């Protein structure tokens with residue numbers, strides 16, 4: 001195991017009715033900007049609960065942080081925040097609202113254009129922020145990452161800042177989620193764990209089993225949730241799986257990580273607007289297939305421990321594990337082929353071009369460059 005220092009400072013506040021805790025957690029005297037998406041919080045009583053908890057606090061609202069938050073929208077929020085001398089941010093919504101608010105938290109203390117911060121990749125001089133999560137998927141409520149889009153240039157890049165001070169997770173807030181968002185969230189959770197797991201075996205028994213535990217939980221609850229979207233306990237397990245999947249806990253000890261599927265997926269969203277989780281469901285089986293040489297041993301472990309695949313030759317076992325993964329995504333109601341989304345070779349060539357231009361080298365062995373990304377995408381036509 002490599003030496004490491006680990007600290008995840010996010011205070012997790014979980015459960016029914018816990019939005020009322022806002023009043024106890026936000027320091028007195030703050031000038032708060034509360035950020036929202038397009039209005040789902042008005043349909044599930046989240047907005048009312050937040051309003052009530054913040055009675056007596058000085059608040060300004062910013063609405064309209066869209067799915068795959070754009071720099072164009074966030075610039076407006078930063079301008080408003082500066083004008084209002086905001087010194088605390090509360091993001092209320094899914095990963096997009098939270099991610100966008102992370103950029104706002106850095107942008108408020110930056111003189112230049114916030115896109116510079118995205119291009120720089122990180123900025124930890126920030127205004128404190130907290131979250132009320134309404135969509136289990138990204139883990140953004142308990143990590144320091146964000147992904148920001150640029151409509152003008154059709155780009156989508158990761159950005160790292162500070163962790164939220166606290167995050168409130170009430171499973172009841174998920175009861176209004178449409179089926180496709182639940183599917184995206186389950187797929188995203190699954191692939192976050194896979195990106196940190198599906199590399200090489202024998203690095204950490206503990207991290208492997210922790211990861212396999214989340215994967216098995218997601219596989220087990222997914223069909224139950226589809227039948228019963230208002231089941232509190234199931235949604236609570238889903239929420240916690242998503243948070244635990246990307247808050248650093250399954251990657252302790254500096255285990256190798258992949259993230260090539262995510263990087264290719266971000267390009268599909270940037271170019272075609274496909275939902276994040278959906279892009280991953282399309283790409284991951286291709287990453288597994290094209291990188292089957294380097295990942296083969298771990299794919300076999302995954303197949304055996306997660307899907308119970310024990311028979312057959314090495315190649316057959318790898319094939320079965322890929323098929324099971326693809327079938328799982330399709331069982332969520334997601335398509336797993338580019339052609340089903342009318343995406344073809346033009347897009348594949350453009351992603352190859354972008355990766356080449358940027359000198360991309362993703363994956364645990366930094367082998368996923370433009371050429372390999374093209375192979376992965378072509379495998380998913």
Ligand code: NZQ
Nearest residue numbers: 037038039040067068094095096134138140145147176177
């Ligand atoms: O905007 P509103 O009206 O709130 O509607 C949203 C949005 O349309 C809706 N929604 C959210 N909660 C709801 C709800 N609808 C009904 N009931 C609720 N309780 O769902 C739609 C999608 O929301 P969004 O926040 O975009 O989804 P998600 O949480 O999947 O976030 C996706 C973004 O996160 C980034 C993605 O790239 C993408 O931009 N990611 C962030 C990561 C991170 N910060 O660590 C890691 C991830 O890998 C991911 O890349």
Ligand code: ZN
Nearest residue numbers: 138188192262
């Ligand atoms: Zn993701």
